Amino acid sequence: MIKKCFFTLIVLCFSFNSFSQERGIKKLLDRIRYSDYNYRGDKPMFRQNADLNDFNFGYYFGAYQMNYKLNYNQLLGKSSPGTIPAYDVKEVLFEPQTGFGVGFITELRLANFIDLRFEPGYLYGRTNIDFNSIQVNSALEDKEVILQLKQSMLYLPLLVKLSSTRFDNFRPFVVAGISKSVRLGAKNDEARRNVIDLKSNINQFEVGLGIDLYLPYFKFTPAIRAIYGRENELLIDNDPNHWSQTVVDINSKRGLKNRGVFFVLTFE
Secondary structure, three states, X not given: OHHHHHHHHHHHHHHHHHHHHHHHHHHHHHXXXXXXXXXXXXXXXXXXXXXXXXXXXXEEEEEEEEEEEEOEOOOOOOOOOOOOOOXXXXXXXXXEEEEEEEEEEEEEEEEOOEEEEEOXXXXXXXXXXXXXXXXXXXXXXXXXXXXEEEEXXXXXXXXXXXXXXXXXXXXXXXXXXXXXXXXXXXXXXXHHOOOOOEOOXXXXXXXXXXXXXXXXXXXXXXXXXXXXXXOOOEOOOOOOOOHHHHOEOOOOOOOEEEEEEEEEEEEO
């Protein structure tokens, strides 16, 4: 009886050992199969080598809003003695409308946490301009004037991306840099009507933040960026009675500067 119990115990030990070895071998094969992943326990880290490439490429699209900041002169639209202004404006109101942007991404890895990004694209935006309390001594006299300024632009940003340490499958970052926007197409109706005319080329600063999300087949990145115009983009009319002469601060060269917000979704 004792011999039978001893024999049974030995058989059970060998069976348990074989089962444990089989599980260990299976887990090892799984690790070899998913060698692209870095396991923390049983949780995989997707695309862990994606940020080690010298070059990365992708595309983006998003929602875009363009606003403006107008610097007024001390006269605030009041005419000089002995002159009749074409426009008598107390305040100009800018109401941005949501547009869109699309483009491509080329990224150069400079260091472990630093990348240089060039993101050429296309932006389309609309801005309602309300000449509040306007008094016009012309065909627009005693009329409420609200213009919708539509703009199509070639967008050329050059940005530096500073990333943090990666946490599992996400990695926060900040970006900063410069950009140029080139207006496309002919002059708009507002320019032809001699109401408002803007420069074709705009130089800007940009700053933003976002988070890289590492998925099994690609990297998905939501981000938001603020865009600040560096210079006056309003063309001052030669007519001394034009509102751009009587309202805008032209002596300090501040004038009209754009302020944009760009919410971007990136796929790499």
